[in-house]
Amino acid sequence: MTESDLLTPAAPAPDALDALHAFVERHPRLFVLTGAGISTDSGIPGYRDENGAWKRSPPITLQEFTGSEAWRRRYWARSMLGWPAVGFAQPNGAHRALARLDSAGYVSALVTQNVDGLHQRAGSHGVIELHGSIGHVHCLDCGAQYTRASIQPLLEANNPEVAGAFAAPAADGDAHLDFDGNLPFAVPACAACGGMLKPSVVFFGENVPRERVAAAAVALDAADAVLVVGSSLMVYSGYRFCAWAQERGKPVAAVNFGRTRADPLLALKVEASCAATLEGLTARLMPRFNEHEEHAGQRPDTAADTARSGGEPPRTATNTDIER
């Protein structure tokens, strides 16, 4: 055990790391599926607790958003306060370790349920964002696209009373603001046509676009095994890849605190910190690489401090839309 292991909270047990190392050596082309648990060390809250239950009220649905001006006021008020936590977040050691595994050829596909763009910021390539990107906004009427960062100054300038409120950040750029949608709030509109703007993420009640699922299914066929990182897999859009892997005779391993929906079919489960586990894995798979990159991984609290201290908001690939 290294000094780093002793200082890292919830580091994996050495035998668990041995088992994961052996799993990857037997299955060197991984289909990696990540969820909210990988980004909590970057200061981005997840939706669910360790039992897979909602931490607070369920998130907004597509039907609520498009069907009611009051829901849209509530959504954008909360988004205005929640954006900085995700917009200025920095990748943590887990994102960076996956980028290293990617560059070393161990990752045949990286599919994420997260919308924060942190895998791309860490240097991973070809990321499939199942649920889209919180860093972008598009017009439901004319299709015009905007960065979410460009919308924030408009929101704050037009809603100074709410902009001064404090609310703890929530998942997917939301915030825990008890905002009555019947109160005044200036919702942003499309600069091109005045139409309805929507964040380019798949809302609950939407389906993941078919072509995105198809691309991930092709990637699964090319992989030896599935590695789930930081997801309870309670949402079918992620769980289905584990079910498909089982049907195709590919084993599934998971790094996650608490229960996952795929527990009965897991070949291996590591209940420990995503960052500590993946950093430990890369150290074993690529010892010489890690000598040069010594402690490139940040402590979770350091990453959160970095996130709070500022930096450029993420600029991720634009995707629209769905099945959460």
Ligand SMILES: [Zn+2]
């Ligand atoms: Zn428009």
